[in-house]
Amino acid sequence: MLSRVVLSAAAAAAPSLKNAALLGPGVLQATRIFHTGQPSLAPVPPLPEHGGKVRFGLIPEEFFQFLYPKTGVTASCELQRKILKGPYVLGTGLILYLLSKEIYVITPETFSAISTIGFLVYIVKKYGASVGEFADKLNEQKIAQLEEVKQASIKQIQDAIDMEKSQQALVQKRHYLFDVQRNNIAMALEVTYRERLHRVYREVKNRLDYHISVQNMMRQKEQEHMINWVEKRVVQSISAQQEKETIAKCIADLKLLAKKAQAQPELGRQ
């Protein structure tokens, strides 16, 4: 804001700068540093594991360390050297001073304070640890849930990778399939070729059979025709006279044969 005052003063001093003064604040704002770099929200800085150590739940440990150079320790042996008694004496003295000088008056409020604070301390001592564990468990559950999602996702991807690998292995063996197919096709072609060959043979045989049977039939027909012609001629050549003589002869022969036949069975029976 002061810069604006400066700029307006400069504009008053030199009127030619007035136009520049209009741009002044804008230029000033432009040169102020805003939002450089990325906002550093993540990764979030880690929280400390434990809070600062306190005594009586109120007074930090640093106070005792602070008073150590001034008050020293009341220690008679090596072990007790670590106990810093200065602040305790200070505290006790302070309380007694406040009470005796009635700077802190004992009122009904004091008793309610004792009962309230006593109740609170009792509650905290009794249930503090379990409540803390409960809170930790809540956080752990939250993290475990997310972890489970992450693990499930990882497992899913791993399964996909394994399946992909097995697919690749199968692809390597694909040429067997092609060989079998090739063989099948070759065999089918062979079969077709042989079938056609056989058909050709059959057709040719059919035609030849036809010619043969035609020849046979012709010969047969000629034979029959010739026989019929011969018979006809022979029958024609037999005149009527000859026919009568032949029939008479046949009858005479038959009579003779009949006699013979009659005579023979008698001989046979005897």
Add this chain to the structure above:
Amino acid sequence: MNENLFASFITPMILGLPLVTLIVLFPSLLFPTSNRLVNNRFVTLQQWMLQLVSKQMMSIHNPKGQTWTLMLMSLILFIGSTNLLGLLPHSFTPTTQLSMNLGMAIPLWAGAVITGFRNKTKTSLAHFLPQGTPTPLIPMLVIIETISLFIQPMALAVRLTANITAGHLLIHLIGGATLALMSISATTALITFIILILLTILEFAVAMIQAYVFTLLVSLYLHDNT
């Protein structure tokens, strides 16, 4: 320090400046917000408790009523925390002041009722007459229901004020009795002190229960009206 019994209920001023503003704003410092997934125990417990309470309290409402979740949850947190902080020695409880409780109760109740009248006029008016009343009683019953409706905000405010104030007064009185009896007979003082402890436990419970009751009633008025 305390001149009379009611000295702890006067509005705290410091050099003429109202300290009460700071006292009313102080509990909000005790509910830190956090953007983290995994927080410290304090924030984790608060978030868990808030989730529990909001689920339990807002599940009965329809989506229109559930828009009041933020209001009701901040209400229960405010009343609960101010009541509990008031139990500490030498502290001031804002909810003992009727003015403040009226300021909380009347707008919330009026908001619920007016929402009901605007959106579901027939149903809201129907609340004035319970089902199955015999015909001759209807006029009187409508009057009674109207009175009971308008008494609701008063009842809300006065209930909270009276409960918390009475509790504080009792603690003060019994503490005074213990103080007076200390010089007379120590055993009686001890008995009185035990009574005081029991009362303190009761007051802790009352502090939280009153917050719950206040919020529950407002939510009930809301449920009727959405």
